[in-house]
Amino acid sequence: MLIGNAIVGQSGGPTAAINATLAGVIKGAFESEAIETVYGALNGVEGILKGTVCNLSEIIKGEADLELLAHTPAAALGSCRLKLPKMDEKPEVYEQIINFFKENNIRYFFYIGGNDSMDTVAKLSLYCAQNDYEMRVMGVPKTIDNDVMGTDHTPGYGSAAKYIAASMQEILRDTAVYKVKAVTIVEIMGRDAGWLTCAAALPRLNSDVAPDLVYLPEVDFDMDNFMEDVRAALEVHPNVVVAVSEGARFADGTYVGASAQSGVTDAFGHAYLSGTGKALELAVKEKIGCKVRSVELNILQRCASHIASKTDLDESVMVGAAAVKAAVEGTTGKMMTYVRTSDDPYEVECSSEDIQKIANMVREVPRDFINERGNNVTDECLKYIAPLTYGEPDIKYVNGLPVHFVIK
């Protein structure tokens, strides 16, 4: 058994579950006989390079702290967007990191993050091996986008999906109150993959309401077809709701959000980036002329922990602890993954994958999860997503607001 200290860091964009994974790593480390002190790297690998770390063994006093941490959105340790240089180009960076590990007897490094973080994990693991420093480096993915290869889904996606589905259900109620013809366009995150936008259709499984039309980046967007779809939907009922991915693009690869920009500048002469929803709002106004508005769900999609999925948070804790267990058992240079072992009942196990096999690839929504016309998702798609959103964590409120755990 490799005995020593551990350090954990967070990187990339925030999610509602990234701190749950952090809590899982801390819990796993506290319970492991191999790990002595657990440090936190502030602002990811930047914290290791600058020596700005905190002592989580002292900061986290027990289960109650871990639970609050798991219910806190965004990265409690701070984040960064640093990608390590190539080893042969800037070896001094690697030397600095390994020296930090040696000086602090750090034998375990857990990195919770996106593609760049997994790249860091692979490089550091290799570097330590080449330099005869016994070290276990493990990556745990996180992204609301759910577009990582090699895993059934990503930690953070289920909570974002739940927020989107619940918000969409509320927007559907809101839009239904008047009898005037109106189109509401809801723009949802996802530049390269439409998983988050798929979640907007989840109310269809349990509710009497659902968005009429759903457009993903995986299918070429056609403005004429869109207008035809909206007109047809307006024949069925007066309040039409459209869910569209920010990444929706035309057959020539240009983003729909870019279509309203031609000739549009602000008071200072800058090109005005309208967003996909706004572009479609303007198009509907022009071509159909009915009441129309666009709603951007925006950054709340990735940080609305008050309506996180219990399944997502529980799994995120589980995969953090599983990363520690795998590392202690000898695994290094890998990314933790989820394997769905059963659909009904929904069951998931943790495993790990070679990072090289999955790096820099985008897992798109498969074509058979989208209807033939390309303007909605299939029930099969929703049945894949739904269990990831099940369950409500017991969020602690004081004076009307959720309590967050703050690492100073």
Add this chain to the structure above:
Amino acid sequence: MLIGNAIVGQSGGPTAAINATLAGVIKGAFESEAIETVYGALNGVEGILKGTVCNLSEIIKGEADLELLAHTPAAALGSCRLKLPKMDEKPEVYEQIINFFKENNIRYFFYIGGNDSMDTVAKLSLYCAQNDYEMRVMGVPKTIDNDVMGTDHTPGYGSAAKYIAASMQEILRDTAVYKVKAVTIVEIMGRDAGWLTCAAALPRLNSDVAPDLVYLPEVDFDMDNFMEDVRAALEVHPNVVVAVSEGARFADGTYVGASAQSGVTDAFGHAYLSGTGKALELAVKEKIGCKVRSVELNILQRCASHIASKTDLDESVMVGAAAVKAAVEGTTGKMMTYVRTSDDPYEVECSSEDIQKIANMVREVPRDFINERGNNVTDECLKYIAPLTYGEPDIKYVNGLPVHFVIK
């Protein structure tokens, strides 16, 4: 005691609490010996004019239905924006309504809505009295804007304030993860009064985070002062968060949201309405040049029932039931109000006010609730708002989504 049937309707924009008031009216009517059948007018007074009503005495089966209804956002009976004409101009409209009342032995009309609905209440009450039809007509206000005179606060405001405060706290966590200088501008609803924007500062009372700057329509907006404020805030910490009301305006009365429109047109030549947040985003980009983005909280502010305030919902049920009690006891042509009888502990009673006294007036945020510089709110302001957001209703979820009550 005036014995007969009752009808209830909803009007104006949705809130997360308008159905709680509906549940209160139904509950009050069910419990009253004076009221036989309770009808619901579909799409407000339009339903009375068109005879499209439903029988709530049959639809609502018991307490569980009432509770689900109270937790459902937007207007379950549908809404309208109809303002009744003057009595002497179109007497036939009034005749039609009174005939409907007579034919259905309706002696009680409860109207949950905004200014136009209170106007309807006053007119109908007067018309019935003048035409010797004994009738009790009562209004219950609802607006997320909290800008109604004669009441301590409005049903619906507390839930919107809680959504805004919780979302702001999450946005503050999200923006804090990187160390790069960045400004985030959050645009909040409220065309005429800044009450909703005040709520964005609520995290300050309990949390380690709060928006740095808060701008309301009640204070003239000055672009130079704003830039100075943002620059000063960026000196204190890298992630500056600004809450701004959509109704913020310059000393000459033009909206800040209009400032980015000059010369801005879309691909079709339309003037491009940017919104207040977007206008400030462009201004910061131009003048300061750091990373900047704007977030519009949008319609979720008025329909996010999944994070409604229990205090707001409980009071909304209470005021609905109190309207029935007041009507049965002989009150007519009035609007129900809240009177805050104690600050600590927070206590509220229901009363009623003459509609004429309060109609067409906007209750603004008082100047002493705003700091001298006009770029934040005082603790006194937050202490007034905070108790309205306390408590979390026990929302029922099935398969990951809140369950709503649907009146078909």
